[in-house]
Amino acid sequence: MNNIREDLKAFIDGELTEARAQEVETAIASDPVLQQEVLFMRSLGTELNKLKNDPEVAGAQATLDKLRKKPKADFRVPVFAASAMGIALIGLFVSPMLMNSMGSADTAELAATAKKSVASASPMSSAPTNERVGGPAETDGGLMEQSPEFRGGGGGKALSGLEQEMYAKRGAAGSVDKQPNPTDVKGRWYKEGDASKSSGGNAGLTRGDVERLLQGSMMIRDADISVGVKSAREAKEQLRTTIDSWKGDGAKILTTNLNSTENETKLVAELRVPESRFEETLDMLAKMGNVISEHSASEDVTNQVVDTTVRARSWATELLRLKKELANSTDRAEKVQLKSKIYQAQLELDSWNMQKEVLDKQTLFSRIHVTFVQSEDGNLVSDSWSEGSLGSATSGLKTVGRIVGSFLIYVLVYIPVWLPLVLFGIWMKKRSA
Amino acid sequence: MDDRTRRAARGDREAMGDIAVEHYAAIYRFCARRLGPELAADAAQETFLTAQKAIKRFDGTSALSTWLFGIALNTCRNLARKRRIEMNIENAWNIAAPSPGESTLVDREALRGALKKLTQEHLEVVILHEVEGMTYEEAAGVLGVPVGTVKSRLHHAFVTLRRFMGVEIQA
Numbered sequence: 001m002n003n004i005r006e007d008l009k010a011f012i013d014g015e016l017t018e019a020r021a022q023e024v025e026t027a028i029a030s031d032p033v034l035q036q037e038v039l040f041m042r043s044l045g046t047e048l049n050k051l052k053n054d055p056e057v058a059g060a061q062a063t064l065d066k067l068r069k070k071p072k073a074d075f076r077v078p079v080f081a082a083s084a085m086g087i088a089l090i091g092l093f094v095s096p097m098l099m100n101s102m103g104s105a106d107t108a109e110l111a112a113t114a115k116k117s118v119a120s121a122s123p124m125s126s127a128p129t130n131e132r133v134g135g136p137a138e139t140d141g142g143l144m145e146q147s148p149e150f151r152g153g154g155g156g157k158a159l160s161g162l163e164q165e166m167y168a169k170r171g172a173a174g175s176v177d178k179q180p181n182p183t184d185v186k187g188r189w190y191k192e193g194d195a196s197k198s199s200g201g202n203a204g205l206t207r208g209d210v211e212r213l214l215q216g217s218m219m220i221r222d223a224d225i226s227v228g229v230k231s232a233r234e235a236k237e238q239l240r241t242t243i244d245s246w247k248g249d250g251a252k253i254l255t256t257n258l259n260s261t262e263n264e265t266k267l268v269a270e271l272r273v274p275e276s277r278f279e280e281t282l283d284m285l286a287k288m289g290n291v292i293s294e295h296s297a298s299e300d301v302t303n304q305v306v307d308t309t310v311r312a313r314s315w316a317t318e319l320l321r322l323k324k325e326l327a328n329s330t331d332r333a334e335k336v337q338l339k340s341k342i343y344q345a346q347l348e349l350d351s352w353n354m355q356k357e358v359l360d361k362q363t364l365f366s367r368i369h370v371t372f373v374q375s376e377d378g379n380l381v382s383d384s385w386s387e388g389s390l391g392s393a394t395s396g397l398k399t400v401g402r403i404v405g406s407f408l409i410y411v412l413v414y415i416p417v418w419l420p421l422v423l424f425g426i427w428m429k430k431r432s433a
Numbered sequence: 434m435d436d437r438t439r440r441a442a443r444g445d446r447e448a449m450g451d452i453a454v455e456h457y458a459a460i461y462r463f464c465a466r467r468l469g470p471e472l473a474a475d476a477a478q479e480t481f482l483t484a485q486k487a488i489k490r491f492d493g494t495s496a497l498s499t500w501l502f503g504i505a506l507n508t509c510r511n512l513a514r515k516r517r518i519e520m521n522i523e524n525a526w527n528i529a530a531p532s533p534g535e536s537t538l539v540d541r542e543a544l545r546g547a548l549k550k551l552t553q554e555h556l557e558v559v560i561l562h563e564v565e566g567m568t569y570e571e572a573a574g575v576l577g578v579p580v581g582t583v584k585s586r587l588h589h590a591f592v593t594l595r596r597f598m599g600v601e602i603q604a
Contacts, residue, residue, distance in 0.1 A: 009588045013562070015569045036602045041591055043538035048563040051526045051541075055465040057458045059474030063481050064457075068450045 004034065012041050079425030086418030090410055218305045218359075221278050221366040223296035229289035232258065232267040232374040239269065239370070242284055249274040250365060267372040278366040285370055292373065295391060305359055312352035319345040434493035442488045449488070453481045456498055459565075460505050466525040466560060467509040468518065476512050480505040499574040502565070506557075506575055522548045525560050540598060547597035555590035558583055 004027045010016050011024045028034045229235040236256065243251050254270040273281045282296070322345055326338045411418075440448035460480055465473035483504050491500055513519070522528075528545045531537045551559065561572040562583075569587075573580045 006585075006588050009591050010569070010584050013569070013587075015584065033602050040595060040600055040602070044544075044591065044594060045563055047538050047541075047544065048526065048559065049566075051528050052564040053462075053466060053525060053527050055462060055470050055473065057461045058470070059461070059478060060453075060457045062474070063478040064450050064453055066478060067453055067481055067485055068446045070446070 004028075005037070008034065008037055009041055012038060012045065079429065082421040082425055083418070086414075086421050089417055090414045093410055093414070218300070218302045218363045219275070219298045220301055220362045221275065221296065221298040222368070223278070223282055223294070223366070224369045225282060225285050225294045226292040226371040226373060227285055227289040228292050229372045229374050232265045232372045235288050235372040235374075236267050236269070238288060239271075239285075242281075243271065243273070246273065246277060249277065251277065254367075263375065265374040267374075269370050269372075271368040271370060272365050273368060275364055275366050278368075281366075281368055285368070289372070301359060301363060305356075305363070308352055308356045308359060312349060312356055315345055315349040315352060319349055434491070435497075438488070438491065438493070438497055441485070442491065446485075449481075449485050452484075452497065452501075456501050457481070459498065460501055463502060463505050463565060464509055466564060467506075467520055468512060469521065469524045472512060472516070472518075476505065476508050479512070480508045483508065495574045496571070499567075499571050502561075502567075502571075502575045503577065520553060520556060522556070525564055539600075543598040544594070547594045550597045551590055551593060555586055555593065558586040559590050562587060 004024055007016060007020065007024050008028075011021055011028075014021075016024060028038055227235070236258070240253060243253050250272070251274060252272045254272055255268075256270075257268045259266045259268070271281065282294070285291075286294070319342060322338055322342045326335060326342065329335050329338060437448045437451055441452055457477060461473055461477040464476035464480070468476055480501065484501055487504070491497070522545070526548070528541050528548075531541060548556070548559075557576065558572060561567045561575060562569070567575065569580050569583045573583045576583065
């Protein structure tokens with residue numbers, strides 16, 4: 001009966017199958033309650049339909065107009081495509097810049113710069129790039145170009161000394177390059193006798209030399225490390241023992257300063273260590289206690305080294321040539337003029353040699369500033385932690401600034417690329433509107 | 434699927450216009466019975482614009498009108514949600530007190546009270562079937578539910594109405 005009752009509404013609406021409708025009809029015929037229910041449902045359905053609202057239709061024309069109106073051309077896709085293309089173009093050129101600003105050196109660029117330096121250092125160069133001292137402009141020798149080495153003609157022997165020094169330099173710097181081992185690690189880049197040894201004015205570097213030189217980078221490295229120790233004095237002794245054992249390599253404690261206050265004892269030392277022992281020294285210091293802060297900086301001076309070496313070579317050759325000319329000269333006035341030129345050339349040569357020596361020392365040795373902090377209560381807390389954090393944060397901010405700055409520069413430079421595209425897009429959009 | 438619908442699916446605006454001409458009144462009333470006459474025109478227009486965009490996806494398995502009512506129902510629901518309005522039975526029925534001399538099958542006051550007690554689901558199915566005159570299958574198509582569900586909801590809606598109207602069936 002219940003099933004019949006559930007189908008009453010469907011029966012009234014004619015939504016049952018014929019067989020089921022027949023079944024329900026039979027049940028209704030024999031049951032007055034079902035009959036009353038059917039009657040009520042029919043009345044209710046009729047009433048609900050009779051009372052329905054039939055609102056007056058409105059807004060048909062507006063809808064029809066909208067449906068039939070030709071749509072505006074949608075320029076969003078081309079505008080976005082053009083903008084994306086502009087951004088991609090800019091990105092293509094910005095990414096190398098970003099890579100550079102993040103510290104990845106491009107070897108090809110470095111080599112190009114070095115070659116440029118070589119060219120500008122030539123005494124023939126009319127526009128020297130180094131603002132400190134140019135080549136001897138009044139010289140008309142064109143020595144580097146005349147040199148068989150520069151032309152790639154069998155000058156290797158004459159430069160073997162320099163070459164060895166360069167490889168020695170790289171060997172000392174821990175380069176993996178398997179070149180002949182250095183015989184004189186402490187040797188200068190240029191020795192007084194080199195020019196004369198390189199018979200016939202074959203000074204200057206060959207292109208091969210430059211390329212070989214660039215295979216290993218010359219770095220000036222410094223570090224500042226604070227280490228918390230249990231005893232500053234013990235640390236000092238340990239440091240002295242280690243540095244003394246490296247004496248043969250030129251390692252040295254330059255200064256030490258011990259300060260004791262009521263709560264804290266601090267030992268500050270300045271170390272000079274061979275560049276090859278730089279990392280080793282930092283590791284050794286770190287193992288002596290708790291590292292509170294550590295900062296290291298390095299500067300690639302390969303280009304400067306190449307530049308300085310080439311200039312010194314050029315001036316040495318020039319000096320040799322002038323001296324030969326003086327020896328052969330018979331004219332008094334010419335002799336006076338040549339002596340003046342020799343004096344000038346000597347000054348230049350000394351100046352470049354001095355610069356080379358400084359660079360040489362800086363690249364051969366690294367400086368490490370170490371602070372041992374000893375706390376009375378054994379708490380190895382440094383007072384320089386905030387300084388360290390500030391340093392790191394500032395450095396990070398500078399990097400971000402550099403990247404943003406580079407990006408903005410590229411955006412500005414590429415205005416001719418993206419601005420027309422954007423303007424075109426705006427114009428098209430306005431036109432379609 | 435008829436030729437006009439096919440043309441509309443291909444982007445023929447005139448064909449779509451013709452479809453609107455044929456179905457606008459029904460759709461408008463459908464919307465008016467849910468949202469009231471103030472929002473009905475907006476809802477109807479929105480329904481046809483949506484249909485114009487979506488007609489490419491219409492596969493003809495149901496009648497075009499059923500498909501349009503389905504879009505209209507969704508449009509009305511969305512609009513009601515945005516405007517925070519609920520379905521009002523006064524929009525669907527004009528249940529005024531009977532005029533003198535008018536015979537009524539049921540007590541209208543009791544009907545009004547009972548309709549207000551219906552759930553949203555029951556009210557919707559009652560409107561679709563009793564007011565819009567849809568078959569169970571059409572109502573199921575519009576609501577996106579099986580036919581059996583429509584049948585069941587209608588049965589329960591009527592039982593509820595009878596209970597709240599206080600009608601007792603005596604043997």
